[in-house]
Amino acid sequence: MIDQFPILAEINPGLWVILAGLICTLLPVGRARKAFVIAAPIFAGLIIFQLHSVTAAQHLGGVMSFGPIELTTLRIDRLSVVWGYLFCLAGVINGIYALHEKCRITDSSALIYTGAAIAGVLAGDMITLFVMWELTAISSVFLVWKGGDHAYAAGVRYLAIHVLSGVMLLAGAVMHAQANGGDFMFNAIGLDSPGGLLMLLAMGIKVGFPGLHMWMQDAYPKASITGTVILASFTTKFAIYALARGFEGEPVLIWIGAIMTCFPVFFAVVENDLRRVLSFSLNNQLGFMVCGIGIGGALAMNGVVGQVFVHVIFKGLLFMSIGAVMYRTGTAKASELGGLFRSMPYTTMFCLIGAGSIAAFPLLAAFVTKAMILAAAVENHLYIPFLMMLFASAGVMEHSGIKVPHFTFFAHDSGRRVKEAPWNMLAAMSISGFLCFYLAWPFGGYQQLYALMPFEMEHAYKPYTWDHVVFQMQLLFAAIFAFTLLKRFKLYPAERRAEILDVDWLYRRMGLNVAMWGSAMWDRLSANMSRARTRAVSTVGRRLYQTFSPAGAASEATPSGLAAVLTAGLLFVVLVIAYFAR
Amino acid sequence: MSTETEIPVEVEAEAEIETVSAPMDDIHPVSRYFLFLGNEKVKRNFIWFPLVGMIISILLGLHFKQKHPLPIEEYIPGSWAIYGFIAYSLIVLSAGTLFKILGRDESYYGEGGLPDPDYSTDPMVTGEAHHD
């Protein structure tokens, strides 16, 4: 294909997906749109495959210059190609999951969003990265807004935060490039320049660093059913890619990541909205990856890459299963659900597979990759971060492994008798469910994942050793035992409907109040000021009038008069500056 | 925003419930084989499954030592089980206090967090149309 059309080697494959999305904005035929939704990511994936196998090391293309800036819009190397494949795969699965939904906005914005994410990870320079960074934000906000009227404000906040992150990324990139003699290629950045710090902060917003994370739990649970699934696949993983590329082995990330794994655990346990629980769980998973990037080195980085890959699949699976429940029952609140295994057995099974994968049961996805990050932490004698991550693993078991499936499908029977999920949702979930097994299968499964990993390891990490399996099972069984014990003694808190405060209180409540107070004060102040000013000006004006003009024209001070005074004042300033010039 | 919106086929599902007479008819055919999961006895005795599993894995752990243990870990049998149990209990038991500190009414921000009345069957929600 590449041989016949050499142009394909120059154009970032993500752009084809974006183009498909743009066509979909105008396409009134639902079936044709769905064909694009499925076909475009497959097409992009095929191109990536061909380009990657043509040149083993890296493929650069689409070089163009804007004035003094040289852009390399396409770079496929061993790191970025993983994300390229992953996003194409996720795009297809999400497309299948959304087949039932006849909505032009969802289809087109999902495609543009997916394409922007693919194009972003395959971008070679920081300007293209920035453009795609912003495009993912702008295109995905429509998915939030499709959640209904109550999602509108959350969508605006989401957009504002992401646009801010993008602008910071651009500013950081410009500063970093200036420090490096105008080189805009996106490679390791480091923290020794203010530009690097700004870029880290921009990525930190998008990846959900502790304290900068709240947009995620704010917007994701309010998006439409398919929207949440699509949103959860790309944005944060795109940012993980940027971190992995730019800040590998940056020690501060170890601690940020470790804290990031722990704090969402506490929020997830009190939260009632299951989609928000999953968002916290997403945040916690990202913590493992951030920590792995901070540790650096072949083992940890391969762990991160693998973790990202399986994470998108099993986290998507969890969101899909809860989405299916919400599609049928109309709610994702734990307090309103329960006992649904009686009506949705397949969905229950897929949710359990996803829960087992995220909790890292042996033979399920995260078992291999999470262990690589943990092993790298021990290898580097980072005991405290290791213990924090182990603590968080128990937490993952709590909120995603037990709470989500238990309160949805088991627990006390809510009496809801609904239909099983539509066939397309089941199909999407079964693909993900299969991959959860396949990518951790000891005989030829996880080796496929290893083949994708970008860094050469001296001794490939062996996940299926007795000690690893046994100790992991200790952790998991102990957690389940603790759960049943606490349940038995009625110590496990009941699910209650509530809004749980988080960092966003700072801007949603306190900031709003301060702004409202400030605006009220400003109104009063300006009223007083203008009264005082009119009084003063009119006094002076009257005096002037009495002095200079016996028969009155306008006695009121006009704005042009004020402006004239300003002009004279500024002239005076200029003359003084010119006079005292060296 | 758009004229096309997704409306779940909830009406049909509810209509089915109305016509159901036999208790088993509303259960998914596959689920009929798993109804024991809802049995009170099974639920109560489920506790033995993780307990036994934990004990077996602790015993196995005595034989298969960890290759890279933490500094004092090799002297603690079942270290991960203990850690997991404590961590899990700590997380769950902190929930009550956290809820007291952070929990607010659902309408706290005045912009939802409530389920959409178009979907929800909760009487508290369907009664008031907050989205108008």
Next chain:
Amino acid sequence: MALLNFIPDWLLTHGPAFLMALPLIMAAITSILPNKRVAWASTFIVTAILTITAFALALYNAEVGTTVYKMGGWAPPHGISLVVDALSAPVLVLIALMSFVTVIYALPATVAEIKPNKRAPFYAAFLLCVAGLLGMVITGDAFNVFVFLEVSSISTYVLVAMGAARDRRALSAAYNYLILGSIGATFFVIGIGFLYMETGTLNMADMARILADLDGGSRVAKVAFGFIIIGLGLKLAMFPLHTWLPGAYAYSPTPVTAFLASTATKAALYLLLRFTFFVFDPSYAYVADVLMYVLVGMGVFGMVFASLQAIFQTDARRMLAFSSVAQVGYMLLGIGIATTASVGAGYLHLINHAVIKGGLFLALGAMWYRFGITRTEDFKGLGQTMPWTMGAFTILGLSLIGVPFTAGFVSKINLAGAAAGAGWWWAVGIIMLTSILALVYIGRLLLLAYFQSPPTINGVVVERNEAPLTMLVPMWALALGSIFIGVESDAVVGASIRAAELLLGTG
């Protein structure tokens, strides 16, 4: 250049005089034309010819470099010269092109806004204004600059006052503009007087040479510089001297607003560049200090404060007017940093902003034409009722914010790069901040237009009512132009760099 082969030689040699004289003469004739259609047609033809001439001269300039045309055959120091160089040629094209675009738009707009018996004078005043603007850009004689400045200003006061048929506040706005504009012109002519005292010549190239011989000159030159800066500062709406601008933009007839926003302040900025870098020189300590403290200081203040003011406006045209003040701040910042890259970026933003803001005001004018929209809250549902107009507005608005692949992005990234290159990191931060503010005030309108339903009047939803083609064509031409500049930026960036190299003598 193959295109040049189609241009007759006499147009290339006498084009400069033609640019200035044709609109002047035609203004006199147009004013007495009895039929308003004929008046429009004559204006249309004149501006079309001007556009072609300006383009030809710009192409010719790119080929052969600076050309000096001697009026009446008198040699420069004594006679009046007309100079077409890398600095003036793009601005000439800009003014001619914007006048042409505006005239197309004016055909339906004047019918709605100007009384029938005032239309011929309207077009005459418009042509006078064009003549003044072109003249002050092309002339090489400092006093002549003043004359043309006054020609354009006085006709502008008339044009602004003609908005009174629509909104009586146009009269006070025009009065305000008249007072302040006259103060500015007076300051400017005082400055020229001092400069004449110092150098004994009125030809700008000559002045520059003599000032350089005097190593910047005595205090008289300093005072002259101060007066000229402030006089031009008023004309170009430098931050605290901008008070005339919102009123003039908001209440004048819509074609006038679009034309003024894209050309009047830009011509004044051109003069500022001409005087600070060409006549004077930043190597004189007083010029450098004023650039550093006044232009940059006021530019940055203007960027932030005017953007904030724009956010809180309820009248859409006032909002865009404050945004113009903020955008002037970008250009002043570029000029103040005073490196080749930064001056080039400032000059680039001058051109790009003219295209963007002209288009935005045209779109707003079309909205007023169909629905009488002036307030921001009336934007509700415009995405459905006027999709094409709103489409152009969206593209141009995104360009104003600085979204990639638009003109605004190209100039902002160049400016940020130039600021960073000179080590002015804080300025990069300010540019970022004001871009976000621009996102807020434009995004506010876009959200209303696309995510709210059209209003209902007497229970009936307002129906789609698109602007006429004569309005859509000009605004879409500018919108596509801004995308074109964003994608194919080489030509415009190259022109701006050439202008900056000419000014700073680095070329």
